[in-house]
Amino acid sequence: QITLRESGPTLVRPTQTLTLTCTFSGFSLTTGGVGVGWIRQPPGKALEWLALIYWSDDKRYSPALESRLTITKDTSRNQVVLTMTNMDPVDTATYYCAHIPTVTTSFDSWGQGALVTVSS
Amino acid sequence: EIVMTQSPLSLSVTPGEPASISCWSSQSLLHTNGRNYLDWYLQKPGQSPQLLIFLASDRASGVPDRFSGGGSGTYFTLKISRVATEDIGVYYCMQALQTPRTFGQGTRLEIK
Numbered sequence: 001q002i003t004l005r006e007s008g009p010t011l012v013r014p015t016q017t018l019t020l021t022c023t024f025s026g027f028s029l030t031t032g033g034v035g036v037g038w039i040r041q042p043p044g045k046a047l048e049w050l051a052l053i054y055w056s057d058d059k060r061y062s063p064a065l066e067s068r069l070t071i072t073k074d075t076s077r078n079q080v081v082l083t084m085t086n087m088d089p090v091d092t093a094t095y096y097c098a099h100i101p102t103v104t105t106s107f108d109s110w111g112q113g114a115l116v117t118v119s120s
Numbered sequence: 121e122i123v124m125t126q127s128p129l130s131l132s133v134t135p136g137e138p139a140s141i142s143c144w145s146s147q148s149l150l151h152t153n154g155r156n157y158l159d160w161y162l163q164k165p166g167q168s169p170q171l172l173i174f175l176a177s178d179r180a181s182g183v184p185d186r187f188s189g190g191g192s193g194t195y196f197t198l199k200i201s202r203v204a205t206e207d208i209g210v211y212y213c214m215q216a217l218q219t220p221r222t223f224g225q226g227t228r229l230e231i232k
Contacts, residue, residue: 037221039169047161047169047212049221060219063121096168104175105216106159110168 002026004036004097004111012087012118020114022080022097029055029075033102036080038071040093041113048093052100053080089118122147122215126224134232139200141227143213148193149176157217160189160198163226164209173198174216205231 008020020038027034037052051061051071061069070083080097094115098107123146133139149156156176161169171180173189176196186201200207208231213224 046226047163047214047223049214049219049223052219052221062220064220105157106171106174106180107161107169107214108171108174108180110170113168 002099002109004099004109006095006097006111006114008095008114008116010115010117012091012116014088014118014120016087018082018084018087018091018116020082020084020095020097020116022082022111024078024080024097024099026109027099029053029073029078029080031055031102035100036073037098037100037107038080038082038095039098039107040091040095042090042093050084050095051082054100087118092116092118121220122149122218122222124213124215124222124224126211126213126227128227129225130228130230132230132232133200133203135205136202139203139207139229141198141211141213143191143196143198143224145194145196145215149196149215149217150193151217156192156196157215158189158191158196159214159216160187161212161214162207162209163212164206167209169212172211203229203231207231 004024035054038050068085094113099109125144158176160173163169177189210226
């Protein structure tokens with residue numbers, strides 16, 4: 001059974017850097033084809049894809065946010081970390097991590113989400 | 121970037137009746153392997169999104185067979201043959217062909 005859990009601060013001040021950790025079980029990021037993605041959802045709005053990382057350490061970013069995002073993996077800890085710099089109130093959202101299986105490019109398992117509020 | 125457009129943005133359906141959602145992509149989602157890289161997700165109230173359909177027409181594990189996906193190229197549909205009360209929520213299409221991954225605006229399904 002695949003599980004993912006997002007963790008990090010619930011409140012971030014404007015201009016600060018957000019660090020979110022996705023801790024997972026039930027799969028390994030050393031398995032060929034496997035990946036983990038990050039998606040966010042502002043309150044009452046649609047889903048927005050942010051970044052993903054594959055077992056090979058191939059990393060992809062949203063062009064709109066690429067200058068502010070960094071995604072890394074720690075295979076020994078079964079974790080994927082997303083950092084976002086220069087946070088702004090418009091970045092207030094629920095942040096999800098999700099599993100990408102080997103056979104497709106879909107997000108077939110999602111974490112419960114972490115609500116991050118950006119406010120002074 | 122591929123733009124995804126859904127219609128309608130909301131629909132109200134009587135239990136037992138069918139429902140259909142359309143999704144257009146600004147570029148073809150047909151891969152050279154012959155598969156269309158289009159997913160459908162359902163986000164039930166207060167929950168994380170869940171995968172319903174991948175590769176345009178393949179049901180994810182555990183998804184009832186009243187859900188079906190179709191279409192090819194730039195036009196796709198999600199059909200629910202007989203809506204159940206537990207089907208309420210927001211449905212999103214997402215192109216999985218390339219990065220950046222992009223989602224539609226979402227379609228809210230409510231029960232009459």
